[in-house]
Amino acid sequence: MRQLSGWGIVGVWAAAALPMAAGSWLIAPRLADQLEPLGLVKALVLTLTSGLIWQFVLVMALVRREQGTLRWSAVAPALWLQAPRSPATGRTGGRLWLLTIPFLLAFAVESLALPGLPVPDSRNLDLVLATSQARAWLDGNWGWYAVVLVMVVFNTVLGEELLFRGYLLPRMQRRFGRWAWLANGVAFAAYHLHVPWVIPTALLDSVALAYPSHRYRSAWFGIIVHSSQSVFFALVFLFLVLGRA
Secondary structure, eight states, X not given: OOOOOHHHHHHHHHHHHHHHHHIIIIIHHHHHGGGOSSHHHHHHHHHHHHHHHXXXXXXXXXXXXXXXXXXXXXXXXXXXXXXXXXXXXXXXXXXXXXXXXXXHHHHXXXXXXXXXXXXXXXXXXXXXXXXXXXXXXXXXXXXXXXXXXXXXXXXXXXXXHIIIIIIIGGGGHHHHGGGHHHHHHHHXXXXXXXXXXXXXXXXXXXXXXXXXXXXXXXXXXXXXXXXXXXXXXHHHHHHHHTTOO
16 A cells, blocks of 8 residues: 655645634634624534545545556555454454444543543534524524534544554554554644644544554444544534423
8 A cells, every 4th residue: 555755644634624723713703793693603513524525535536547447446455445354363243343442432521531632612503503693592502503414524534543453554654653542643633723722632532533543454343433422512512402401
């Protein structure tokens, strides 16, 4: 598999991180006035969703250039979209999938139990969704719920995880060796310029996301574990749309 140089890694990182940062801090505030009420929240959903979709397009373009095709038979191994392989025995799949359970638990502890940095009130989703204004906006609003679903799917399945664990991690092996997972985790944490208060937690998340993907040569570990967060947010928004929250 083609390996990236240091500048190649930085280039792919920047192509993912900078559009997200621009969407969050430059474009969303300008759109907010046109989307009131809750203009900033709506603008952030739209701009960040666009950035995540761009990451999928970027990965597909890079793989197409590298492999010369987007056939699944070429894409799957190129993005480590394959069953986990034991580094000790060489066996694939089977009981190795059960290892997602402890990594899911570790991710939950890192995400929920560890303290994070202060979040601006206007961007604190917990505070915003607790307001009567947010509940009135989302009650029965299936159109915006569809947008949220697109965002969460591209966040952890087709966007961030596909780029960081599917594309970057396999191509960082030669440069970083057995510590490729840690370097990948640092890159993933630094990528969160659009939500800088989560950077410390995102760095710790590399234990549950990058490490198993690296050790077992399968991006599915990162995708499955990270998607637990997407499922949680999708359910929260669903309850609000149904008026049951």
